[in-house]
Structures are given as structure tokens and as C-alpha cells.
Amino acid sequence: MFTRTTGLAGMATALGADQATKAVVSANSAALAGGVPVFPGFKLVFLRNDGVTFGLLGGVPWWALAALALAIVVWLAVLMARATDHLEALAYGLVIGGALGNVADRLRYGAVTDFLDFYVRDWHWPAFNLSDVAVVGGVLLLLLQQAWVARGHKHSS
Structure with missing residues (x-):
């Protein structure tokens, strides 16, 4: 029972932090469009990614990606409920919260809001x-x- 609470706390924390930061970024999208340097090798940007990791599957309908993510969330929720220790439950909760954060974006915008841009010279990590x-x-x-x-x-446990 307490193990699930740990997982739910991880999920809520991940989802809440994600949605709060995306709200700030979206509210400042014009200022972030060109990127705002924070320190060498890192800047804040405003991007919408209609694909998944590294922009893969771009162009696939948003609802299909959201449905796939929700199916995976259901499976992970079952695993979280069966977790036998706090670290395992927390890990599943973080993954679920993260997935739900991106699903929320797909439902609202049809794409995911990205804003953390790390780079070395002209090479940018997605x-x-x-x-x-x-x-x-x-x-x-x-x-x-x-x-x-x-x-x-x-x-x-």
C-alpha cells in the first residue's frame, strides 16, 4: 500500500513540475522563440515537437501517439501497483508522470512543448x-x- 503511495507521489511530482514549467515556457513563447542563453552550452527555447524522442515519428497523428502513450501508461500503472519496493514504485511513477505530461500537451496542442536546449558549438542535442x-x-x-x-x-519495502 505505502509503496503505491511512493509511486503516486513520483507521478504527481513529475506531472506537476512538467506542466508548471511548460505553462511558463508557453506564456513566454515569443521571448523564447530565438532561444535565451542561460549559460554556455545551455539555452531555453520554445519548440513544439509533433513526433516522439528525437523527433522520430513526426507527422504521425497526435491522437495515435497519445493513444499509444496512454496504453503504455495503463501497463506501467499495473506494474507500479505490483511494485515490491519504494524505489521501483517511484521509478514507475516518474515514467508515468512524464508520459502523462507529454500526453497532456498532445491533447492541448497536438504536439509536445520542448524547451531545454543543450549544445556544444553548433551541435545541439534535441x-x-x-x-x-x-x-x-x-x-x-x-x-x-x-x-x-x-x-x-x-x-x-
Whole structure:
């Protein structure tokens, strides 16, 4: 029971932080359109990505990507409900919250709002958002948790 609470807290935190930052970025879209340098190698931008990671599947109808993401969220929610320790539940919650943040954008705008732009000289990593950070962070936590268990450590329920 408490394990699910950890997962739900992770989900709510990821979704809330993502939506709050995207609201600020969207409200300042004109100022961010050309990019605002924060420090060397990083600037804030305003972009809408109609694809998925790295712009893949661009042009696929927004509703198809949203439906796919929601199907994955349902599957991950089942896994989160079955989680046996807090780290595992938190990891699933972060991935779910991140996915829901991008689904919310697809439902509102037909595309995902991206605003974090890291670069070296003229080479830019594809812009991303806090939903993407939550998904990647959640996957890394799942990998760490599995490695922890594989080394013979007990679950941390």
C-alpha cells in the first residue's frame, strides 16, 4: 500500500513540475522563440515537437501517439501497483508522470512543448522537457533497482 503511495507521489511530482514549467515556457513563447542563453552550452527555447524522442515519428497523428502513450501508461500503472519496493514504485511513477505530461500537451496542442536546449558549438542535442527528464530518470532508477536486487540485496519495502 505505502509503496503505491511512493509511486503516486513520483507521478504527481513529475506531472506537476512538467506542466508548471511548460505553462511558463508557453506564456513566454515569443521571448523564447530565438532561444535565451542561460549559460554556455545551455539555452531555453520554445519548440513544439509533433513526433516522439528525437523527433522520430513526426507527422504521425497526435491522437495515435497519445493513444499509444496512454496504453503504455495503463501497463506501467499495473506494474507500479505490483511494485515490491519504494524505489521501483517511484521509478514507475516518474515514467508515468512524464508520459502523462507529454500526453497532456498532445491533447492541448497536438504536439509536445520542448524547451531545454543543450549544445556544444553548433551541435545541439534535441530539445526536451521535464517529462522527458522524468521518463529517463525513472528508467534509470528501474535499472539501478534491478541491479541492486540482482546483487542479492533485499527489497526496500
